[in-house]
Amino acid sequence: MALIVQKFGGTSVGTVERIEQVAEKVKKFRENGDDIVVVVSAMSGETNRLIALAKQIDEQPHARELDVMISTGEQVTIALLAMALNKRGVPAVSYTGNQVRILTDSAFNKARILQIDDRKLRAELKAGRVVVVAGFQGVDEQGNITTLGRGGSDTTGVALAAALKADECQIYTDVDGVYTTDPRVVPQARRMDKITFEEMLEMASLGSKVLQIRSVEFAGKYNVPLRVLHSFQEGPGTLITLDEEESMEQPIISGIAFNRDEAKLTIRGVPDNPGVAFKILGPISAANIEVDMIVQNVAHDNTTDFTFTVHRNDYQNAHAVLENTAREIGAREVVGDVKIAKVSIVGVGMRSHAGVASRMFESLAKESINIQMISTSEIKVSVVIEEKYLELAVRALHTAFELDAPSRPGNEE
């Protein structure tokens, strides 16, 4: 007898047939005696359909009204799933974000959850009902409908689990867990049984698309055990927890993440004065461009080179901003490259093991892969390399850090 929050994304509820399958799954948990809160997204394609409709009226739709509109996507799904459960003799009731009262700030289209009123949910659970909650949405202090931004349903799931002190928050998706790296690149990639919040955060921020970063942060903050599972296959999935001690043989590196979405920009011959980093990044930030890695080497002849990465979509824009800055501060030139890739090794184990970075660099050197940028954190080392070497680098590192599975995984059924 546990209290479980289960979140099903848009693909898992994309058709009536899939909603019926989800209902079957929930029914089994109920028959086990578990109390269940289900969080669902809009049926896949629905949010895009609604946004397209809004854009027919206004290319820049009014932010408040857009939330009124797109929140209907989840509202349809909760009703359908509650119907499917009731049809099966499983008492169920649907709740919109407003009905639960998932209180958010008023940042329409990208609101943040402030507080969840758990009273109605607890009363429904006590009455023996499955509660089906609309993901992605909430309501502000004034009663305006808000949405949490793309992928916000994961966050809703975790926030509900935290508010209800659930035993587990299960995120159902189209993969059967979190892998040591992308199996499409490395066939020997393994599903991890367990990973820490910190590692998952690094994996997610580095391009592993299994979970939304915000939801992992949230889960870590409130210590909500999070499990990634396949919607329509059996299996234990991957458990994401705080507890890094439990497993005795923690590997040094848990996984290898990578990302091809970035581009790098370098401003050369920058006069080495105090405040110059702000002069360079201030205008970039003012143009709403997010910066990922930043590298500045020690000065040489009183000038220095300053390099950073941005999303590829922002490259042209960032380049133009930087040209201006270069003129203003008297830098020599601006150069850039979009054909780069970032590869990162992630693992809480590296905290207590020296030499992890050097083993990474050695392994890349063996393959004659040149490293363009390096950045490190407590549990991560990232390098930027030429894009064409990406697959080679990931496979080499996967082997070097002993992550390879004996045979091809993913056929567990």
Added chain:
Amino acid sequence: MALIVQKFGGTSVGTVERIEQVAEKVKKFRENGDDIVVVVSAMSGETNRLIALAKQIDEQPHARELDVMISTGEQVTIALLAMALNKRGVPAVSYTGNQVRILTDSAFNKARILQIDDRKLRAELKAGRVVVVAGFQGVDEQGNITTLGRGGSDTTGVALAAALKADECQIYTDVDGVYTTDPRVVPQARRMDKITFEEMLEMASLGSKVLQIRSVEFAGKYNVPLRVLHSFQEGPGTLITLDEEESMEQPIISGIAFNRDEAKLTIRGVPDNPGVAFKILGPISAANIEVDMIVQNVAHDNTTDFTFTVHRNDYQNAHAVLENTAREIGAREVVGDVKIAKVSIVGVGMRSHAGVASRMFESLAKESINIQMISTSEIKVSVVIEEKYLELAVRALHTAFELDAPSRPGNEE
């Protein structure tokens, strides 16, 4: 400077283009200095699409959940219209039934409005905003989403107008007003400038589909001036008011309504005992069949004939119920006919004029149309005739009561 509630139905907001046209219309009223509350339905076809989706899950969808689902139709429209208004520089804000707080009872799919909180609406109007409210929906005491049943958006409009003490509630539709009878049957039919609530109620209950009966009742009860107008043509429409004195030359008959949806059933040779009417209609009512006209003649040889009409869809069912009853009470036989039509003359003027019914009967007799049943109210006389004579009867009565227009109307633009 007036406060006007404007209601646009599903066809009037059926496409993005039409929503833009509605926004233009609302903008003009705002530029006139009027305060505007707009009530909209779901885009035409949307409610049916949602119901079909629900029926894929369950042929008898859970009533509460069906309301959660179909209420999204209006929610999409309010957002789109508010966007279209804001785009035009007309400050506008959308409100769901729950956000206004249109409090209803908990009769899902057919809820009735209990109370409307006008505070938020008044604040928005005071701040210079057009308020776009979702028709057809409300919320019960427990916070469950409810819908008012088909056509409920008219009722929402009238209820809001009553709560706000609006100067007028304008119902925009696909006809340019209320006609003396159906122009498809009588080309000389005239648009009425004015009609009383009572007359409109009789016209509506007799098959004139311009307005929903509940909304007319509501408007009459709270004395909300109601105007029927064409969504996309200019024109004064038809005003529906309490005030029957204002117009000096009130015609005796305002209009002629008709209805082909009914069937008649007769139970013959019923022993003429007290309580027999209940014995006949009790089981019909228990089978959820609604009865319209009821006629019982004086007894003859201690037996009587009892005739009533039901909706044609209920004919088979009612016939079976009646066969049972006939056996139980010892009646002679059950006969029936679906090929009937009901024709009614309606007008508050007939209260003070004798001979209206006889003029009607005379006019039908001249055309050799046999009258099968008669029923009367203070402002209406209805007859049932053979269906094939319907058009003939309506045209004859339209002429006899001097309702014909000099020429074909409807080309006022």
